[in-house]
Amino acid sequence: xxxxxxxxxxxxxxxxxxxxxxxxxxxxxxxxxxxxxxxxxxxxxxxxxxxxxxxxxxxxxxxxxxxxxxxxxxxxxxxxxxxxxxxxxxxxxxxxxxxxxxxxxxxxxxxxxxxxxxxxxxxxxxxxxxxxxxxxxxxxxxxxxxxxxxxxxxxxxxxxxxxxxxxxxxxxxxxxxxxxxxxxxxxxxxxxxxxxxxxxxxxxxxxxxxxxxxxxxxxxxxxxxxxxxxxxxxxxxxxxxxxxxxxxxxxxxxxxxxxxxxxxxxxxxxxxxxxxxxxxxxxxxxxxxxxxxxxxxxxxxxxxxxxxxxxxxxxxxxxxxxxxxxxxxxxxxxxxxxxxxxxxxxxxxxxxxxxxxxxxx
Amino acid sequence: xxxxxxxxxxxxxxxxxxxxxxxxxxxxxxxxxxxxxxxxxxxxxxxxxxxxxxxxxxxxxxxxxxxxxxxxxxxxxxxxxxxxxxxxxxxxxxxxxxxxxxxxxxxxxxxxxxxxxxxxxxxxxxxxxxxxxxxxxxxxxxxxxxxxxxxxxxxxxxxxxxxxxxxxxxxxxxxxxxxxxxxxxxxxxxxxxxxxxxxxxxxxxxxxxxxxxxxxxxxxxxxxxxxxxxxxxxxxxxxxxxxxxxxxxxxxxxxxxxxxxxxxxxxxxxxxxxxxxxxxxxxxxxxxxxxxxxxxxxxx
Numbered sequence: 001x002x003x004x005x006x007x008x009x010x011x012x013x014x015x016x017x018x019x020x021x022x023x024x025x026x027x028x029x030x031x032x033x034x035x036x037x038x039x040x041x042x043x044x045x046x047x048x049x050x051x052x053x054x055x056x057x058x059x060x061x062x063x064x065x066x067x068x069x070x071x072x073x074x075x076x077x078x079x080x081x082x083x084x085x086x087x088x089x090x091x092x093x094x095x096x097x098x099x100x101x102x103x104x105x106x107x108x109x110x111x112x113x114x115x116x117x118x119x120x121x122x123x124x125x126x127x128x129x130x131x132x133x134x135x136x137x138x139x140x141x142x143x144x145x146x147x148x149x150x151x152x153x154x155x156x157x158x159x160x161x162x163x164x165x166x167x168x169x170x171x172x173x174x175x176x177x178x179x180x181x182x183x184x185x186x187x188x189x190x191x192x193x194x195x196x197x198x199x200x201x202x203x204x205x206x207x208x209x210x211x212x213x214x215x216x217x218x219x220x221x222x223x224x225x226x227x228x229x230x231x232x233x234x235x236x237x238x239x240x241x242x243x244x245x246x247x248x249x250x251x252x253x254x255x256x257x258x259x260x261x262x263x264x265x266x267x268x269x270x271x272x273x274x275x276x277x278x279x280x281x282x283x284x285x286x287x288x289x290x291x292x293x294x295x296x297x298x299x300x301x302x303x304x305x306x307x308x309x310x311x312x313x314x315x316x317x318x319x320x321x322x323x324x325x326x327x328x329x330x331x332x333x334x335x336x337x338x339x340x341x342x343x344x345x346x347x348x349x350x351x352x353x354x355x356x357x358x359x360x361x
Numbered sequence: 362x363x364x365x366x367x368x369x370x371x372x373x374x375x376x377x378x379x380x381x382x383x384x385x386x387x388x389x390x391x392x393x394x395x396x397x398x399x400x401x402x403x404x405x406x407x408x409x410x411x412x413x414x415x416x417x418x419x420x421x422x423x424x425x426x427x428x429x430x431x432x433x434x435x436x437x438x439x440x441x442x443x444x445x446x447x448x449x450x451x452x453x454x455x456x457x458x459x460x461x462x463x464x465x466x467x468x469x470x471x472x473x474x475x476x477x478x479x480x481x482x483x484x485x486x487x488x489x490x491x492x493x494x495x496x497x498x499x500x501x502x503x504x505x506x507x508x509x510x511x512x513x514x515x516x517x518x519x520x521x522x523x524x525x526x527x528x529x530x531x532x533x534x535x536x537x538x539x540x541x542x543x544x545x546x547x548x549x550x551x552x553x554x555x556x557x558x559x560x561x562x563x564x565x566x567x568x569x570x571x572x573x574x575x576x577x578x579x580x581x582x583x584x585x586x587x588x589x590x591x592x593x594x595x596x597x598x599x600x601x602x603x604x605x606x607x608x609x610x611x612x613x614x615x616x617x618x619x620x621x622x623x624x625x626x627x628x629x630x631x632x633x634x635x636x637x638x639x640x641x642x643x644x645x646x647x648x649x650x651x652x653x654x655x656x657x658x659x660x661x
Contacts, residue, residue, distance in 0.1 A: 025417040033421065
């Protein structure tokens with residue numbers, strides 16, 4: 001199946017929201033299912049409203065759009081409230097506390113914010129402040145849920161984040177990072193340039209967000225290096241929205257490339273740009289892709305495209321084509337391979353497979 | 362076209378082919394299932410419901426056996442919402458009950474264009490009663506009894522409040538009875554049609570009562586709320602209404618709602634408007650006949 005036939009009508013609507021005006025009832029049925037499964041329904045609902053399409057959509061569809069906008073508004077309000085709690089809890093911590101990804105988009109009202117749904121809140125702190133940060137959060141009611149010694153060790157020794165912290169009363173989840181990638185990852189990157197370039201927020205005071213180029217690189221690295229494909233298409237839409245807006249800034253593309261070189265994230269950037277352009281028709285000049293600081297060898301490119309396409313298509317059954325299962329399995333293995341070297345990975349996977357409770361990686 | 366216009370064989374075929382779109386109030390659900398119990402249960406309990414043309418569905422669900430080796434050891438059943446399974450598999454003979462829970466989950470998790478309270482609703486003479494009830498309080502028994510004695514059933518589990526006009530919207534789906542209340546209703550209403558019981562579920566034995574033909578035929582009529590009544594079955598108690606504070610009723614319905622906080626300020630406004638429109642009571646009873654008498658005096 002060619003890319004243009006895939007995930008329709010969702011893909012056409014993501015490329016151009018006015019496409020919604022042309023859909024018949026059967027296509028609306030499929031669009032709502034694909035977008036719901038991808039976590040993009042609220043975004044589409046907000047776009048329909050902004051374009052004034054809400055009055056022309058069929059009566060059966062309109063309640064779904066209303067419901068999706070209601071959900072997004074609630075999440076937006078909840079994330080702002082939660083961010084203020086985090087700011088209050090960490091007011092004594094030295095050095096910047098950065099909101100990442102969804103929370104950063106929402107609080108700073110960045111292009112991906114409209115209709116973006118959240119699972120948890122991600123923050124980034126200097127590694128030196130990690131202990132104090134954890135202690136301050138625990139005082140304010142967030143606790144690491146896992147009681148398992150192995151998990152605690154695994155996170156603290158090898159990962160770039162603490163085990164997820166859950167608030168004891170609200171049940172909200174906070175991921176505390178000190179880097180973008182695990183200590184053991186094939187690509188080594190470092191967080192200090194991102195911390196140094198952070199922009200302080202007025203509200204909630206005490207929190208910051210990464211510079212625009214760093215937001216793009218973190219999103220790219222999350223999707224194309226860490227390989228969390230469950231929200232793959234939504235993450236790609238985040239990237240597309242940021243690139244379309246940020247590229248209007250002076251020297252955006254050269255700055256993005258230079259930053260990718262500094263952070264050693266050229267390869268995820270290449271994949272992000274190539275995939276955004278193919279899937280969402282993001283306007284990215286040819287030379288920007290050609291001048292990416294790190295590119296895969298030419299022979300690998302079609303193979304990687306096939307894999308990423310399968311990962312993105314796993315969003316809904318109607319987007320899938322043959323070979324999806326094996327491709328998503330390869331992506332899963334790739335994600336782990338990139339995460340840690342074999343001599344650490346194999347014992348880890350063995351431990352996860354043999355543990356008594358429900359296996360989760 | 363009504364579901365009962367299909368023969369059992371036709372219904373089974375359409376369910377197996379994913380070719381059945383069932384309308385329940387404002388929602389259309391496409392149901393896909395190879396299970397004979399699903400066809401039997403639908404024909405017994407949903408016969409008067411309308412089938413839709415199948416162009417647009419609010420929910421796409423499937424009820425069927427999970428894949429994997431276990432199915433050869435002990436037959437199981439699972440529920441999928443458009444390819445995603447929100448529940449753990451259950452023993453295969455719970456298929457129909459699982460579908461009912463699944464359909465509730467579809468509405469409660471998605472229909473945020475309504476305020477959704479955890480309460481039953483029935484209507485008589487143009488006025489509706491909302492029955493919130495803690496588990497075991499006898500809410501479903503009373504709901505089934507009221508429906509079987511002429512009240513129009515809007516819903517047994519989920520009260521839908523339209524955000525545009527504050528009126529109550531019906532589903533008219535079967536009433537779920539648990540344990541001893543199944544026999545209570547059978548004895549009091551020997552003509553009631555009750556589906557095959559599912560034994561040993563997490564709620565004990567569960568069986569569903571077919572909604573009255575009037576409830577299904579008039580499902581599209583919204584109802585104006587008049588009373589919020591908290592029923593409680595208590596051994597030996599005479600059937601008796603007593604005043605319940607509106608403020609407390611509002612707190613109770615808010616904390617037992619499916620999406621009260623999700624709607625934010627609108628949820629508050631709708632719930633407050635409900636209380637303004639209603640008188641609120643506690644209701645204790647032990648004998649169904651006495652209970653029905655009190656309710657018919659109320660509606661007179």
